[in-house]
Amino acid sequence: MNDVFKALADPTRREILGLLQEKDLTAGEISDNFNISKPSISHHLNILKNADLIIQERKGQHLYYSLNTTVFQDIIHWVLSFKKG
Template sequence: MNDVFKALNDPARREILKLLRKRDMTAGDIAAKFDMTAPSISHHLDKLKRAGLVTTVRKGQFILYSINTTVVDDLIRYILTLKK
């Protein structure tokens, strides 16, 4: 869970998750939405993937990124337990 919170600590990564909530995207699609270098986008995507917040599927020469709703659901359940 610590990796999840560390990944969510960055505004760019939170914005990437918002984009992926709407649809699956390639790194190029995601990079087009930001004013940062491709290596920076790759770094953010790697952090999200390591935290389990995104999954990947190879489609030919592209990698398609998707939000991992299982981890997001687990996070929501955890946060709700804090309210009690």
């Protein structure tokens, strides 16, 4: 869970997750939304993948990224476990 919180701590990664809420995207499509280098986007995507927040899937010649909703459900369940009463 520590990797998840580290990944979520960065505003660029949170913005990437927001983009992926709308639809699956390639790295190039994600990169088009930012004014940073493609290697930087790739670095952010790797951190999100290592935290299992996103999934990478090959479709033809392209790699698409999508949200791993299972991890988000686990986080919500964990947070709600602290609710008293």
